[in-house]
Amino acid sequence: LSEHNPDGKSEFQWIGAEAGAAERAIVLVPVIGQGGRQRVQESAPGALVRSSESRLAEAVGLAEAIHLVVVEQGVVPLKTIKPNALFGAGKVDEISGIVRAGSIGLAIVDHPLTPVQQRNLEKAWNCKVLDRTGLILEIFGERARTSEGRLQVELAHLNYLKGRLVRQWTHLERQRGGLGKTGGPGETQIEADRRQLQERILRLEKDLEKVRRTRELHRKKRRKVLTPVIALVGYTNAGKSTLFNRLTQSSVTAQDMLFATLDPTLRKLRLPDGASAILSDTVGFISDLPTSLVAAFRATLEEVVEADLILHVRDIADPDNRSQAEDVYAVLEQLDIGANERGRVIEVWNKIDLLDEVGRAAIGSAGGEAAGPVLVSAATGEGTAELLTAIDKRIGGADRLLNIRLPVEELHSLSWVYENSSVIDRTDQDDGSVALRVRVQPGNEAAFRRFAA
Ligand SMILES: Nc1nc2c(ncn2[C@@H]2O[C@H](COP(=O)(O)OP(=O)(O)OP(=O)(O)O)[C@@H](O)[C@H]2O)c(=O)[nH]1
Numbered sequence: 001l002s003e004h005n006p007d008g009k010s011e012f013q014w015i016g017a018e019a020g021a022a023e024r025a026i027v028l029v030p031v032i033g034q035g036g037r038q039r040v041q042e043s044a045p046g047a048l049v050r051s052s053e054s055r056l057a058e059a060v061g062l063a064e065a066i067h068l069v070v071v072e073q074g075v076v077p078l079k080t081i082k083p084n085a086l087f088g089a090g091k092v093d094e095i096s097g098i099v100r101a102g103s104i105g106l107a108i109v110d111h112p113l114t115p116v117q118q119r120n121l122e123k124a125w126n127c128k129v130l131d132r133t134g135l136i137l138e139i140f141g142e143r144a145r146t147s148e149g150r151l152q153v154e155l156a157h158l159n160y161l162k163g164r165l166v167r168q169w170t171h172l173e174r175q176r177g178g179l180g181k182t183g184g185p186g187e188t189q190i191e192a193d194r195r196q197l198q199e200r201i202l203r204l205e206k207d208l209e210k211v212r213r214t215r216e217l218h219r220k221k222r223r224k225v226l227t228p229v230i231a232l233v234g235y236t237n238a239g240k241s242t243l244f245n246r247l248t249q250s251s252v253t254a255q256d257m258l259f260a261t262l263d264p265t266l267r268k269l270r271l272p273d274g275a276s277a278i279l280s281d282t283v284g285f286i287s288d289l290p291t292s293l294v295a296a297f298r299a300t301l302e303e304v305v306e307a308d309l310i311l312h313v314r315d316i317a318d319p320d321n322r323s324q325a326e327d328v329y330a331v332l333e334q335l336d337i338g339a340n341e342r343g344r345v346i347e348v349w350n351k352i353d354l355l356d357e358v359g360r361a362a363i364g365s366a367g368g369e370a371a372g373p374v375l376v377s378a379a380t381g382e383g384t385a386e387l388l389t390a391i392d393k394r395i396g397g398a399d400r401l402l403n404i405r406l407p408v409e410e411l412h413s414l415s416w417v418y419e420n421s422s423v424i425d426r427t428d429q430d431d432g433s434v435a436l437r438v439r440v441q442p443g444n445e446a447a448f449r450r451f452a453a
């Protein structure tokens with residue numbers, strides 16, 4: 001590992017970036033148990049079942065997102081997971097033949113691989129092997145444009161590598177039969193690597209902390225003028241950027257590619273009643289999004305956490321959209337936007353232009369609930385007027401979340417604050433001042449303005 005680069009440039013060689021040579025790839029989706037037709041998500045009992053075909057289509061989409069040429073693809077039913085190579089020996093051989101025949105340089109396995117499994121498969125197939133997390137990290141690495149984005153991706157990548165080193169190390173330790181940490185040169189090397197990794201992780205975290213503070217300053221400035229912030233969230237490729245462009249007359253990148261957007265963009269949004277808000281477009285979510293990635297993207301995702309209103313964009317024409325929505329809510333939960341905060345969310349069912357009459361009728365009835373979804377087509381503009389009205393209603397009529405601070409000389413107003421708002425969070429600062437996060441009715445906003453933090 002080389003030294004950390006202070007300008008925030010990543011030092012990884014991203015696969016897709018290598019000399020433009022489009023790598024030929026095979027995409028494999030292992031399906032464990034039940035003859036392999038379908039897999040129930042283990043993590044959430046009662047969760048929706050995603051077909052192995054759609055998992056394969058998504059994995060191929062991920063591979064294509066870094067311009068790999070997918071020459072072979074398949075669902076691989078497995079009875080059990082083999083610790084040494086994930087697949088059984090027969091399957092490993094079979095795939096080895098396919099890899100050789102197709103001059104394939106990279107195999108994507110849409111399942112977590114242990115370092116041992118990855119190494120054994122690379123040896124057996126004589127090609128590079130990436131698991132799902134590795135692939136997503138590659139995509140993010142290629143997409144990251146801003147120094148902030150690069151810092152975040154590099155941090156996630158280092159954490160991923162660290163996990164692998166640690167496991168490798170414990171494995172060696174066990175092999176050495178309790179010789180302990182002062183053993184041979186192999187151990188020392190891994191230990192040194194790990195220390196260097198750790199040092200770089202710490203430096204990156206420090207750099208990101210600076211980024212986070214700068215963003216926080218900007219957010220505070222926005223809070224001072226009480227401009228509400230609206231964040232777009234949703235599964236990757238749901239149409240967030242297309243909707244963003246439609247609503248703000250901008251032209252950020254929107255394309256039929258997974259993770260087209262990585263870095264957040266903010267634009268002013270004009271509401272029908274003349275008020276304005278700030279709309280933010282950001283990275284999409286995906287199932288099995290590595291937690292380390294969510295953690296690394298915290299600085300970016302805080303726009304979402306702090307937003308007054310969240311638009312959850314769903315590709316309603318995608319047969320998988322219900323399980324995608326569950327994945328999105330799972331990530332929101334990781335960001336501490338739990339079920340009790342759902343009042344802050346408007347569901348936007350996008351791509352209705354792709355539905356036939358039957359499809360429209362089916363979702364039309366679901367749209368009847370009080371706080372029901374708003375049906376739109378970001379592509380044609382249908383429904384966007386209704387969406388703006390819905391936003392207006394929420395922003396105009398709903399309580400606002402404000403960050404305020406009472407300096408020592410204003411502490412006598414504390415009881416007034418408690419009477420006129422609901423206090424969500426309170427921090428008593430070292431200098432005697434009190435920082436609060438409060439929910440305020442629209443009519444009371446002006447009175448709170450003088451305490452804006
Ligand atoms: N037919 C149709 N296609 C749409 C609509 N909205 C978006 N799309 C298409 O869906 C694809 C993805 O759109 P994006 O706006 O890039 O999606 P995104 O949610 O920003 O995706 P990521 O940034 O990759 O997470 C593009 O090919 C869009 O043209 C819609 O209302 N109807």
Ligand SMILES: [Mg+2]
Pocket residue numbers: 240241242253254260261282
């Ligand atoms: Mg986008």
